[in-house]
Amino acid sequence: MQLLQVVNMFSGDLLRRYGQKVFKLSLHGGFSCPNRDGTLGRGGCTFCNVASFADEQRQFQSIGEQLAGQVGSVDRAKRYLAYFQAYTSTYAEVAVLDRLYREALAQADIVGICVGTRPDCAPSEVLELLAGYQRQGYEVWLELGLQTAQDKTLHRINRGHDFACYRQTVMRARRLGLRVCTHLIVGLPGETATDCRSTLEQVLAAGVDGLKLHPLLLVEGSVMARAWRAGRLAELTLEGYTAIAGEMIRHTPPEIVFHRICASARPPTLLAPLWCANHWTGMNALYNNLHTEGGQGAALGMPFQPAAS
Template sequence: MQLPQLVNMFGSDLQRRYGEKIHKLSLHGGFSCPNRDGTLGRGGCTFCNVASFADEQMQQQSITEQLAIQAKKANRAQRYLAYFQAYTSTYAEVELLATMYRQALSQADIVGICVGTRPDCVPEAALDLLASYCEQGFEAWLELGLQTAHDKTLRRINRGHNFSCYQNTARLARERGLKVCSHLIIGLPGEGYQEHLATLQAVLEGGVDGIKLHPLHIVTGSTMARAWKAGRLPELVLNDYAVSAGEMIRHTPKEVVFHRISASARRPTLLAPLWCENRWNGMQAVGGYLQSQGGQGSALGVKQRYNPDNVSLLD
């Protein structure tokens, strides 16, 4: 299976543009989250346990030290993107953000920066700071954790913001020349194939440069873990994920870059579904679906098999 022939993947896009392999190095800036520290709420989103994707020990090291360690693990790459991943990486005074971002961008082998954050935690001063790096010739991505365009679901997962908040932040970022990547979760409670496609449609209509797809993980320490253990939350079936992710990709214009089409978590933090222990399982299933149904953009202009009018985005 040759995914780059079916999907405009971020790694292949970077290699085309830079003429060599570019690797993302994950960083932990020691940031918190307003949905955990009491500003918006306590306990975070119902699906969240940051330990499932980030090494909490990393925050004991400086940004420079983290980059050096991560670069040694990178496979066949000579240049990198600094990826501030854990928690909300714009949730601090802009002076502190500038110090941290500058530490990363000052390394000779760094070509740009990716910042993962919430759409309600990106003040215009932070956007201006990131835009200044574009003016200096760096690549700059704002990765916004949207998860879904459905306000009902956002409330249900205790997200703390609505879809219009995402729309506004994405617009302000793109007006400044920043590239926006939208993070979307497939398999959230109460959502299925129709809701997934409606979320995609809403994100595309607002303008987006990249998309990152995640299957819903049930992880220890999350609110959803308790519901799953009590039998109140079904786990995501691999085939269902392949269909939803595959159709979302097929309905996406070819110029939009997919940063990820699956994801994994480590056991024992991961409880379910166990196929998420290896990201390749999801990638292989989605790739197989695309091989049989058509690659990215192949469903555009074709009569859709769902009716978005039956789904209210702001319900």
Template structure:
């Protein structure tokens, strides 16, 4: 069986609701991050080097130019979500955000926004702005980088916020009708399978509309890269990641949408694990594990049914 027959994926969820393919178009708004510019810290999170997932050259292009470029790369869709991904895409004056978001929304075939940010960078003015777009009928996703619900780990990786901050902003956003997608990392230093499953349960207890899973990437230019080069840190092997990720998916209610079950990066930026270079490898193996052991929600008696997304 294919992955979307076992997991409630964002692609299938959007297709069911819009009647056709809807793709995300990744944008770079030229934002900074309070954990890098000294507002709350310097150096960023210990795993982070944004160049590993964001094309720095796009910063010199307008939002419209970036949308045109990205749409031209995707031939299978006619509708799109504008995805502000790099750094902290709510970290600016609200009028600046409004201008940028609305430049994206006025583009042809854009049906909504995905806004990637930190839980400690979403003031009420931003929530009010996003809720206005919800009221206008746009698809709005607030993508919050939590990574783990373990506050000790959050301190070790220099996130600069705690789980309680994430829980508060998630509740406030969802109360306004804004969908929340929670980013989680499997393989963080000192964390175990138990930690990953406890994080999932805490996230589900607060409430979330989507989840994005990532295996830990050790990338050049990050603090973790120094530890890895010194032999003090290891990234998860493929088998370990697949085992943990598939158990988390099987422990997730079927109404929660998975935006991603693995992520990819490339050398020379990627140092470890090298299996992350192939974006399909983990997805294929997770699909096999779920086909063998049970689909999304099967560990809680709420197994995902393919018919729900046809």
């Protein structure tokens, strides 16, 4: 599959910039989430079961141990990005964050960090901290969970923030020169292909450097799982995801880097759609769509041109 020929994928972007493969290592910083602990809300986002994307065992290991444990299992990479992924990875005092982030950056062969958080959980002092690492020559990505730009849906899925909050955070982060990667979900309750396109347009208008797209995964333990079991929530089909995500990618300018274009999970955590149990099912279908109907930027008349290798 020649996905790198039709989409500006992060792996290809890193390869071009570093001249070698760079791999993202996922970390658990022991953080919580303000949308779960009662600070902003309880119960969390209705699609969320943190256990489906975070390895909870890792929270008992130091950052150095987590990195060392993964380096050995990664093939062919000699450079790494430390990815603070679990929960809200800016949700602590700045001094605590600095200690954790520095512990990652101090490891050999780490070229930078990616920090996943909520738009309402990135105060200026945290952004300044991250910008400071960037000034030291590290690559830094602020990964913001937005999921949709539609306030009605954000309220419905209990995100606890609106699009204006996201736009403000992006503006502050990019003013400091930080790279922003925004996470979006296709298939949220009540949303159509038009809503997804509108979300993309609003995110592009706000300014963004990277995108992560994934289908709505219905996972055990989430609020949505109950609605799905009760027959009140339809699952996203492979064809539906491919058509919507394909159009979003075709409407994305070529310089924007896709950190992800699909996602998978394993049963029994994954309840539906079961085509998401296999990582390659969605990836292959999306590649076929992009290959035949046009790749990234094609709908804008500026198709992605992969650099000659």
